[in-house]
Amino acid sequence: MAKQTSFFRSVSRLYPHVKPILPRLILGLLCALLASVVALTIPQVLRVLINDSLRPGATADAVWASAGVILVLGIAEAALVALRRTFVINPATTVETRMRVSLYGHLQDLTVSFHDRWGSGQLLSRAMTDLNFLRRWMAFGAIMLVVTTLTVVIGVAVMFTMSWQLALIFLAAAVPIMIYGFRFRTRFSKVARRSQDQAGDLATTVEESVHGIRVLKAFGRSREALETFNGQAEELRQTEIAKARHQATFSMVVTLLPELALGAGLVVGILLAADGQLSIGALVAFFATAAVIAAPVEFSGMLLAMALTAKSALDRHFEVMDAQNTITSPAKPARPAELNGALGFHDVTFAFEDAPDKPILKGISLEIRPGETMALVGVTGSGKSALLQLVPRLYDVTRGSITIDGVDLRDFSVEELRRVVGVAFEDTTLFSNSVRDNVLLGARTNAGLGSGGAGEDELEAVLEEALDTAQAHFAYSLPVGLDTLIGDEGLSLSGGQRQRIALARAIAARPKILVLDDPLSALDVNTEELVEHRLREVLAGTTTLIVAHRPSTVTLADRVALLEDGRIAAVGTHAELLAANDHYRYVIASLKSEPRDLDSDLSALEDDAEEAIR
Numbered sequence: 155m156a157k158q159t160s161f162f163r164s165v166s167r168l169y170p171h172v173k174p175i176l177p178r179l180i181l182g183l184l185c186a187l188l189a190s191v192v193a194l195t196i197p198q199v200l201r202v203l204i205n206d207s208l209r210p211g212a213t214a215d216a217v218w219a220s221a222g223v224i225l226v227l228g229i230a231e232a233a234l235v236a237l238r239r240t241f242v243i244n245p246a247t248t249v250e251t252r253m254r255v256s257l258y259g260h261l262q263d264l265t266v267s268f269h270d271r272w273g274s275g276q277l278l279s280r281a282m283t284d285l286n287f288l289r290r291w292m293a294f295g296a297i298m299l300v301v302t303t304l305t306v307v308i309g310v311a312v313m314f315t316m317s318w319q320l321a322l323i324f325l326a327a328a329v330p331i332m333i334y335g336f337r338f339r340t341r342f343s344k345v346a347r348r349s350q351d352q353a354g355d356l357a358t359t360v361e362e363s364v365h366g367i368r369v370l371k372a373f374g375r376s377r378e379a380l381e382t383f384n385g386q387a388e389e390l391r392q393t394e395i396a397k398a399r400h401q402a403t404f405s406m407v408v409t410l411l412p413e414l415a416l417g418a419g420l421v422v423g424i425l426l427a428a429d430g431q432l433s434i435g436a437l438v439a440f441f442a443t444a445a446v447i448a449a450p451v452e453f454s455g456m457l458l459a460m461a462l463t464a465k466s467a468l469d470r471h472f473e474v475m476d477a478q479n480t481i482t483s484p485a486k487p488a489r490p491a492e493l494n495g496a497l498g499f500h501d502v503t504f505a506f507e508d509a510p511d512k513p514i515l516k517g518i519s520l521e522i523r524p525g526e527t528m529a530l531v532g533v534t535g536s537g538k539s540a541l542l543q544l545v546p547r548l549y550d551v552t553r554g555s556i557t558i559d560g561v562d563l564r565d566f567s568v569e570e571l572r573r574v575v576g577v578a579f580e581d582t583t584l585f586s587n588s589v590r591d592n593v594l595l596g597a598r599t600n601a602g603l604g605s606g607g608a609g610e611d612e613l614e615a616v617l618e619e620a621l622d623t624a625q626a627h628f629a630y631s632l633p634v635g636l637d638t639l640i641g642d643e644g645l646s647l648s649g650g651q652r653q654r655i656a657l658a659r660a661i662a663a664r665p666k667i668l669v670l671d672d673p674l675s676a677l678d679v680n681t682e683e684l685v686e687h688r689l690r691e692v693l694a695g696t697t698t699l700i701v702a703h704r705p706s707t708v709t710l711a712d713r714v715a716l717l718e719d720g721r722i723a724a725v726g727t728h729a730e731l732l733a734a735n736d737h738y739r740y741v742i743a744s745l746k747s748e749p750r751d752l753d754s755d756l757s758a759l760e761d762d763a764e765e766a767i768r
């Protein structure tokens with residue numbers, strides 16, 4: 155449930171973003187105010203025109219002069235409105251962009267636990283729709299709300315100078331408007347928030363179904379997906395209708411009541427004029443002033459709705475910005491005197507934030523020696539992936555500690571730790587970028603190099619070696635070789651190809667400790683073996699912790715750790731565990747051994763055929 159805050163408290167949080175552009179916003183506001191003052195001056199010129207210039211015996215020159223003044227005032231008003239736009243549009247887009255960039259930066263910083271909890275569509279709608287609305291509100295809604303309020307206040311004050319009786323009648327309409335305004339504010343705030351949240355959920359549905367389009371099609375679930383989407387879209391439509399209805403009712407009230415007051419005022423005004431208590435000029439000027447402030451009053455419903463929607467957009471923005479990044483670097487980061495890559499788990503217990511009472515890992519103690527390859531084996535759901543994710547601090551241990559060369563992970567600077575630890579997961583994520591940039595993702599950071607510059611040759615060599623080690627030679631035969639765009643917006647790669655690119659990425663980063671979450675699962679046994687052997691050569695001094703789902707992976711490891719129900723049940727060589735541990739034999743027997751990467755399989759067969767022909 156979102157925390158309720160007052161409108162001013164929410165809007166005041168915009169100040170740090172708005173501060174740099176405040177002078178231009180104030181200039182914009184002044185222009186808008188001046189335009190209103192000019193508009194309010196026109197009725198006064200009318201009053202002079204009627205009372206003085208249209209008197210019997212007055213010259214035509216006086217009429218022309220008054221008409222000229224009205225024309226000049228009209229042009230001035232239009233020019234001031236244009237000037238307001240010029241002053242505010244550019245800075246408002248600057249604020250929007252800065253807020254979007256800081257939101258994106260914060261999302262990058264926030265923990266994986268945070269991202270586990272939040273739907274991608276909710277974040278997307280906050281980064282795009284909400285900030286877009288805020289920009290429009292800053293450039294128009296906020297300024298017009300201030301101007302409208304001041305115009306009405308000044309207008310009513312001017313009306314009092316012309317006739318206090320008529321002004322009082324007009325002001326009487328404000329009382330029910332204000333009472334209704336409070337109710338409107340409460341109701342509209344709720345639906346505005348609901349509509350933004352529903353739009354976020356809708357975006358999540360779109361994102362998920364586009365991502366999972368193959369599964370939906372393959373299982374013939376497109377119709378059901380459409381029905382779900384239709385239901386959500388309909389809910390959003392109903393909320394939008396409720397929003398429009400509230401706004402329409404409020405607009406009707408703020409239009410109707412002043413009109414009724416003016417009707418009553420007209421009758422009283424005519425009586426006062428007939429009685430000689432009010433001049434005709436003042437009567438005309440009074441109603442002309444009322445006409446000038448009628449437009450802002452009618453707009454006030456829309457402006458209030460905009461302000462409440464902007465408040466809700468701000469609340470949604472700061473809900474994300476207020477989320478704390480709990481995985482941070484210490485004030486004084488430590489590093490081992492010599493980085494050898496000894497990895498130690500000391501009585502580690504871990505529970506996910508959304509299930510704090512159900513620890514996934516319980517009292518894990520494990521020592522992996524520098525340069526050693528340790529396979530992690532266990533039945534599905536035993537916590538292997540969870541354990542691996544603790545090493546680069548994607549999650550923090552709940553109790554106990556993990557050390558690298560005796561230094562607690564939490565004492566490292568996070569950047570340094572992630573340079574030391576390289577990762578490749580089974581579920582590979584490639585970015586919409588070239589093969590080269592995908593593979594060199596970590597290498598550039600670790601080498602402290604940008605794209606281009608003196609280290610490019612060195613990076614090219616790292617790239618070649620990584621692709622060779624990961625047996626990803628296919629990348630050279632892609633349409634434009636290593637410059638081929640892959641990822642969501644590029645060429646589709648097979649599961650095995652994706653895994654090999656992800657593995658090359660982990661290798662290219664030259665980590666001291668490599669954490670591999672079954673990254674070879676989609677490779678055929680032959681390719682896997684080749685990769686393993688090359689890995690041993692290239693990463694001879696690299697400590698490797700690898701989740702194994704196949705006997706072939708297990709046999710290549712120096713030692714194996716058996717994970718059972720979140721605890722380390724046994725540690726030893728494959729042969730030792732096979733001989734001594736029933737559960738290990740059971741797990742090994744249940745591991746799959748068939749090749750899954752058809753394209754690798756095919757190329758292996760082609761190689762065999764070539765060999766046979768030779």
Ligand SMILES: Nc1ncnc2c1ncn2[C@@H]1O[C@H](COP(=O)(O)OP(=O)(O)OP(=O)(O)O)[C@@H](O)[C@H]1O
Pocket residue numbers: 270506507508509514532533534535536537538539540541
């Ligand atoms: N974000 C999360 N929040 C709560 N529980 C989670 C979360 N992620 C995973 N789990 C649970 O933690 C347990 C361990 O999951 P984990 O992925 O580590 O198992 P695993 O041994 O790697 O399984 P597999 O061999 O199938 O990959 C599972 O029961 C899983 O449902």
